[in-house]
Amino acid sequence: MKDGxxxxxxxxxxxxxxxxxxxxxxxxxxLIRDPSFFSISITHNNVGNAVLSGNLISIINGASELxxxxxxxxxxxxxxxxxxxxxxAAAAIAGSVFVKVLKSGSEISVGMVLxxxxxxxxxxxxxxxxxxxxxxxxxxQPMIATxxxxxxxxxxxxxxxxxxxxxxxxxxxxxxxxxxxxxPVPTPVIIVIAVTILFKLLFHFTSLEILTQSxxxxxxxxxxxxxxxxxxxxLSFILLGVCVSVAGCIGVSRLGLINHETLLxxxxxxxxxxxxxxxxxxxxxxxxxxxxxxxxxxxxxxxxTLYAMKVSSTDVKAYKAIVxxxxxxxxxxxxxxxxxxIFKKGKSGTKGVEAA
Amino acid sequence: xxxxxxxxxxxxxxxxxxxxALHNVDFTLRKGEIxxxxxxxxxxxxxxxxxxxxxYQMDDGSITIDGEAVSIHSPQDAQxxxxxxxxxEITLCPNLTVAENMFIGREGGLxxxxxxxxRKADEQLQSLGIPARGGQQLGSCSLAVQQMVAxxxxxxxKCKVLILDEPTSSLDDKEVNMLFSLMRDLKxxxxxxxxxTHFLEQVYEVSDxxxxxxxxxxxxxxxxxxxPQVQLVARMMGKELDELGDFGETDSAAGSDSPVFYEASxxxxxxxxxxxxxxxxxxxxxxxxxxxxxxxxxxxAIFGADKVTGGTVKVNGEEVKISRPVDAMKKGIAxxxxxxxxxxxxxxxxxxxxxxxxxxxMNGFFKPISRxxxxxxxxxxxxxxxxxxxxxxxxxxxxxxxxxxKVILARWLLTHPDYLILDEPTRGIDVGTKLEIQKLVLQLxxxxxxxxxxxxxxxxxxxxxxRLIVMRDRHIVGExxxxxxxxAQVMKTIAGxxx
Numbered sequence: 001m002k003d004g005x006x007x008x009x010x011x012x013x014x015x016x017x018x019x020x021x022x023x024x025x026x027x028x029x030x031l032i033r034d035p036s037f038f039s040i041s042i043t044h045n046n047v048g049n050a051v052l053s054g055n056l057i058s059i060i061n062g063a064s065e066l067x068x069x070x071x072x073x074x075x076x077x078x079x080x081x082x083x084x085x086x087x088x089a090a091a092a093i094a095g096s097v098f099v100k101v102l103k104s105g106s107e108i109s110v111g112m113v114l115x116x117x118x119x120x121x122x123x124x125x126x127x128x129x130x131x132x133x134x135x136x137x138x139x140x141q142p143m144i145a146t147x148x149x150x151x152x153x154x155x156x157x158x159x160x161x162x163x164x165x166x167x168x169x170x171x172x173x174x175x176x177x178x179x180x181x182x183x184p185v186p187t188p189v190i191i192v193i194a195v196t197i198l199f200k201l202l203f204h205f206t207s208l209e210i211l212t213q214s215x216x217x218x219x220x221x222x223x224x225x226x227x228x229x230x231x232x233x234x235l236s237f238i239l240l241g242v243c244v245s246v247a248g249c250i251g252v253s254r255l256g257l258i259n260h261e262t263l264l265x266x267x268x269x270x271x272x273x274x275x276x277x278x279x280x281x282x283x284x285x286x287x288x289x290x291x292x293x294x295x296x297x298x299x300x301x302x303x304x305t306l307y308a309m310k311v312s313s314t315d316v317k318a319y320k321a322i323v324x325x326x327x328x329x330x331x332x333x334x335x336x337x338x339x340x341x342i343f344k345k346g347k348s349g350t351k352g353v354e355a356a
Numbered sequence: 357x358x359x360x361x362x363x364x365x366x367x368x369x370x371x372x373x374x375x376x377a378l379h380n381v382d383f384t385l386r387k388g389e390i391x392x393x394x395x396x397x398x399x400x401x402x403x404x405x406x407x408x409x410x411x412y413q414m415d416d417g418s419i420t421i422d423g424e425a426v427s428i429h430s431p432q433d434a435q436x437x438x439x440x441x442x443x444x445e446i447t448l449c450p451n452l453t454v455a456e457n458m459f460i461g462r463e464g465g466l467x468x469x470x471x472x473x474x475r476k477a478d479e480q481l482q483s484l485g486i487p488a489r490g491g492q493q494l495g496s497c498s499l500a501v502q503q504m505v506a507x508x509x510x511x512x513x514k515c516k517v518l519i520l521d522e523p524t525s526s527l528d529d530k531e532v533n534m535l536f537s538l539m540r541d542l543k544x545x546x547x548x549x550x551x552x553t554h555f556l557e558q559v560y561e562v563s564d565x566x567x568x569x570x571x572x573x574x575x576x577x578x579x580x581x582x583x584p585q586v587q588l589v590a591r592m593m594g595k596e597l598d599e600l601g602d603f604g605e606t607d608s609a610a611g612s613d614s615p616v617f618y619e620a621s622x623x624x625x626x627x628x629x630x631x632x633x634x635x636x637x638x639x640x641x642x643x644x645x646x647x648x649x650x651x652x653x654x655x656x657a658i659f660g661a662d663k664v665t666g667g668t669v670k671v672n673g674e675e676v677k678i679s680r681p682v683d684a685m686k687k688g689i690a691x692x693x694x695x696x697x698x699x700x701x702x703x704x705x706x707x708x709x710x711x712x713x714x715x716x717x718m719n720g721f722f723k724p725i726s727r728x729x730x731x732x733x734x735x736x737x738x739x740x741x742x743x744x745x746x747x748x749x750x751x752x753x754x755x756x757x758x759x760x761x762k763v764i765l766a767r768w769l770l771t772h773p774d775y776l777i778l779d780e781p782t783r784g785i786d787v788g789t790k791l792e793i794q795k796l797v798l799q800l801x802x803x804x805x806x807x808x809x810x811x812x813x814x815x816x817x818x819x820x821x822x823r824l825i826v827m828r829d830r831h832i833v834g835e836x837x838x839x840x841x842x843x844a845q846v847m848k849t850i851a852g853x854x855x
Binding site: 208217226 | 659661680681682684685691693698699700701702703704705709712713714716717718719720721722723724725767
């Protein structure tokens with residue numbers, strides 16, 4: 001109780017320790033295996049842009065959708081003590097709406113893309129509100145509530161697409177999905193940075209952070225402090241909806257088509273994992289979105305490493321599972337408590353009686 | 357009445373880390389009697405029950421059943437020795453039938469003969485006069501009947517000692533009467549019943565004997581007919597009636613002529629009966645009554661913490677609608693909840709975040725309190741209330757109870773309330789902090805803040821309040837002020853006029 005600064009360290013950096021160690025280990029492992037693994041080169045893509053390329057770039061680029069979804073998932077987890085498993089399906093809907101609007105016009109302009117994105121965003125927010133209503137108003141377990149959209153979301157996307165997998169070709173989409181002219185960094189990476197900044201601004205200019213944490217930690221006390229707990233939970237789902245639409249539109253832009261069956265398939269589990277690897281409790285409460293973002297990169301780095309080691313795509317999942325089990329167990333309260341006890345031994349610390 | 361001794365507890369001691377829960381407690385239950393176990397919150401009733409049912413192991417003492425010394429190792433063990441408990445909340449399975457509930461987990465193993473069970477259940481239910489049928493789904497019965505089924509199950513397991521822990525708290529009057537007639541039936545059959553309740557009237561209605569505990573020690577065992585209700589209250593609270601007379605009167609008639617701040621008429625929530633209440637500016641008043649008398653529920657209604665279903669409320673003479681806590685907060689009302697852990701602290705958040713929470717909510721979603729501002733607030737109140745914490749960033753959950761309470765107090769003081777409701781602010785905290793909080797209350801009143809102060813300790817309320825509202829069984833039964841404000845009068849009013 002005396003070392004307040006240490007406690008601060010534990011709460012501040014402490015949560016990020018495990019994900020950062022995971023990143024470090026993966027980097028070291030790869031450097032030993034292949035010193036050139038992280039080499040970055042400048043190449044010219046088919047449009048003639050000078051762009052960065054290399055494994056590191058493809059890791060950071062490839063994790064973009066996951067990182068964005070993990071941000072929203074963190075909020076939902078914090079406020080509702082549960083997770084949204086419908087984000088992949090919802091992203092397919094958002095992507096379908098995006099394409100539908102793009103195809104409705106005669107030509108694809110920047111304004112048109114913006115409009116299409118806004119429509120996709122609105123639709124994703126409405127589905128988010130649907131999930132949120134089930135959870136916040138009807139008190140349904142988040143996983144059960146979102147199971148509904150998880151089950152039917154891709155069918156809804158199928159209807160929107162009229163059963164086909166329509167393609168959209170445009171240099172603008174290409175710029176969103178890969179590189180914008182004159183910028184050597186992949187655009188999805190820039191979008192992740194933009195979304196992160198937007199959320200940081202949201203936390204700065206509103207009291208969302210403390211209110212969300214309060215609702216997640218102690219709903220009864222939060223209510224008695226005048227917090228509208230229903231609104232906070234609902235809001236977390238709507239904000240996740242925004243993330244879903246961004247991720248969905250990036251996914252569509254990468255491929256230039258919408259395939260409702262495969263777009264961001266199984267991403268929900270990775271998003272939940274990213275939150276957990278980031279040191280956030282899946283039981284809600286205190287959270288750090290930076291942890292979840294790092295968690296997303298850990299997952300992607302792991303995947304790319306395995307691919308680089310020529311592990312077949314079917315086997316990758318099994319190897320991934322082993323590493324993740326390790327990470328999650330090391331980060332579990334039980335192991336943490338053990339470590340703390342070993343660490344504390346000799347220092348002597350008796351407390352606890354006073355609270356009785 | 358038979359005097360045959362059924363169960364004897366002698367010299368029971370039980371310690372928890374840092375706390376002595378029971379010390380040298382004796383308890384005797386005779387065959388065919390209903391024995392009420394009484395005591396205020398924290399007196400040791402539930403610890404004693406848990407020792408008897410094998411949930412806790414005693415540290416010292418002896419238990420004798422039917423003259424035979426026994427030790428009880430587990431709840432299963434207790435059941436085998438003939439001790440059954442029916443808890444306040446129903447612990448049966450509502451989606452199974454009554455018969456299944458009565459026989460589940462008992463002899464017969466996996467081979468379930470539904471018909472046979474149903475027949476046996478019907479027989480048993482009929483003999484006890486319980487209005488349920490074996491084939492009926494338990495969930496379709498009323499709460500009282502469910503409780504009775506639980507009792508029937510216990511009785512059928514050849515129990516000699518039946519413990520009823522607050523069995524009536526969720527029943528209405530008619531259901532209570534049904535339960536009582538079942539209890540009397542069992543008593544006639546020779547079962548010894550231990551009855552734990554906080555409803556005084558019910559104790560006098562059914563029990564033969566009363567054992568009173570206070571602070572983990574035995575106060576005494578009495579025949580119910582020899583112990584007037586007011587004496588029982590005095591025993592529970594730890595004051596002999598005759599020594600109460602010279603207890604100090606309240607010193608202040610503060611706020612007796614200042615304008616009314618808050619006025620409610622016919623206020624009713626889901627948890628209360630309609631009641632009227634007013635408080636003046638700078639006045640300190642209190643709700644008193646035994647636990648469960650409705651004192652907390654009343655202030656929760658004022659704050660909008662429970663769903664308010666009717667009544668009119670005026671703040672500063674202006675009619676307002678308070679249906680949620682935030683409405684009350686906007687009118688300058690603050691409420692420090694009774695259960696600090698459940699309704700007060702946000703355990704994982706820092707002291708600083710806990711202090712600014714209520715103010716932040718009042719400021720609104722789009723006006724966050726900046727880091728530096730919140731640090732200044734936190735430091736100010738940590739100093740003002742002498743909160744012992746390593747830093748303002750320490751999670752509140754790691755503070756001691758008294759300091760946690762001060763943080764919550766700081767949270768509400770920071771909103772600069774006009775009316776502060778304190779529900780058991782001093783429970784479970786050390787004497788020094790208690791006095792600090794009492795002083796603070798009087799200081800606030802001098803500054804024109806209205807305060808409602810609720811405490812289980814009557815002395816504390818007499819010291820701070822200029823008016824006491826007395827509640828019993830969810831009704832206001834009296835209002836004491838001036839020279840009536842003394843402990844003897846308070847207890848008389850709590851216990852009821854007939855004593």
